Amino acid sequence: MNDKIILKYKVDCDDFTRAGEASSSVKRKLKLMGFDPEIIRKVAISLYEGEINMVIHSYGGTIEVIISPDEIEMILVDKGPGIENIELAMQAGYSTAPDKIRSLGFGAGMGLPNMKKYSDDLNIESIVGVGTTLRIRVYVPIEE
Amino acid sequence: MTIKDVREILGARFICGEEYQDREVHAACGSDMMSDVLAFMKDRAVLLTGLCNPQVIRTAEMMDIVCIVFVRGKEPDETMIEMAKEREIALISTGHRMFSACGMLYSKGLGGGSSYR
Numbered sequence: 001m002n003d004k005i006i007l008k009y010k011v012d013c014d015d016f017t018r019a020g021e022a023s024s025s026v027k028r029k030l031k032l033m034g035f036d037p038e039i040i041r042k043v044a045i046s047l048y049e050g051e052i053n054m055v056i057h058s059y060g061g062t063i064e065v066i067i068s069p070d071e072i073e074m075i076l077v078d079k080g081p082g083i084e085n086i087e088l089a090m091q092a093g094y095s096t097a098p099d100k101i102r103s104l105g106f107g108a109g110m111g112l113p114n115m116k117k118y119s120d121d122l123n124i125e126s127i128v129g130v131g132t133t134l135r136i137r138v139y140v141p142i143e144e
Numbered sequence: 145m146t147i148k149d150v151r152e153i154l155g156a157r158f159i160c161g162e163e164y165q166d167r168e169v170h171a172a173c174g175s176d177m178m179s180d181v182l183a184f185m186k187d188r189a190v191l192l193t194g195l196c197n198p199q200v201i202r203t204a205e206m207m208d209i210v211c212i213v214f215v216r217g218k219e220p221d222e223t224m225i226e227m228a229k230e231r232e233i234a235l236i237s238t239g240h241r242m243f244s245a246c247g248m249l250y251s252k253g254l255g256g257g258s259s260y261r
Contacts, residue, residue: 017223020202027206037208044206045182052199102177105195105203110179117183 005029005067011054011078016104019055022063023048030067035140042118042138043072049111050076050134056101057081058131070142071120076134083126090116145169145254147211147234150190153248154238156213160225161234167210171257174215174246178203186257192245196220201227210234215242 007029009022027044047063054061054076061078083089089096090112097107116122121137148165151158158165167188174192175181181191181203191204192213201224204212211234214220220228220235228235238245250256 017198020199020206024202024205041185041206041208045185048202048206049179049182104197105176105178105193105199108177108179110177110183114179114182118185 005033007065007067009063009065011051011058011061011063013055013058013060013080016055019052020048023051026065030072033067035072039072039138039140043074046115046118046122046136046138047074047076049114050074050136052106053111054078054080056097056106061131068140070140072138072140074134074136076136077131078133079131082128082130082132083124084128086124086126145249145252147190147236149252150211150213150249150254151236153252154213154236154240154245156236156238159214159220159235159237160229161211161232164210164232164234167234169210169254172246172249172254173256174242176242182207184257189257190249190254192242192249194218194242196224198224198227200224201231201233204228204233205231211236213238213245215240215245 030040058078058080064075066073088094092113093109095107095109101107119136120139123135126132147167169190170188171186172190173181176195189209190211191209194215196218214237217239
């Protein structure tokens with residue numbers, strides 16, 4: 001497996017029931033490709049939190065996952081309100097999600113902190129009123 | 145402890161996944177907030193929750209959770225049951241409340257894993 005594999009998904013906003021389908025598909029593909037279960041879990045959780053955020057906060061967007069032998073890179077691009085204060089959004093427990101979302105089990109203000117916790121590199125670019133781009137990377141240790 | 149033990153301790157019943165009842169469980173997590181569940185990576189865990197929507201199954205899938213216990217007599221719908229079957233996740237339902245159900249499992253030796261941070 002020397003070549004990069006690129007997976008692309010479209011994420012609709014407000015379709016809460018289907019939220020997580022992209023993460024689920026990526027997880028299955030990584031499993032078939034024989035990645036370590038812990039690496040797969042780190043990718044799956046980071047991507048799932050990102051996907052949920054897109055469904056909750058944005059007007060929809062795309063997910064691109066680039067799988068290489070030594071790293072998995074996830075690029076999440078959405079159109080939406082953007083993040084006004086990224087530093088604040090990174091704080092555990094800070095949330096702007098409405099009560100409706102909290103009653104569905106999300107909006108605890110753990111999304112971005114969880115993404116940071118499980119990824120090796122997290123880059124957030126956001127323009128208020130335009131949208132947000134997240135680049136999440138998980139490194140794959142090369143076995144000796 | 146196995147999934148079978150969890151079911152017996154809680155006097156619960158299987159909704160699906162009875163065939164996986166001999167699978168080992170090493171830790172548990174009780175929450176209605178899925179992001180709190182996602183903050184704790186544990187191996188072979190049980191999730192106790194009063195939340196009943198498809199994202200509970202998805203959260204379990206991402207975390208490799210082997211068994212979900214619905215507390216307070218919550219019943220998942222057909223969509224959720226189908227999702228759980230596809231992912232080989234056992235679903236069980238108990239009439240006990242969250243606090244009691246967690247306490248019963250904890251007192252029988254099932255821990256919560258390490259603390260946050």
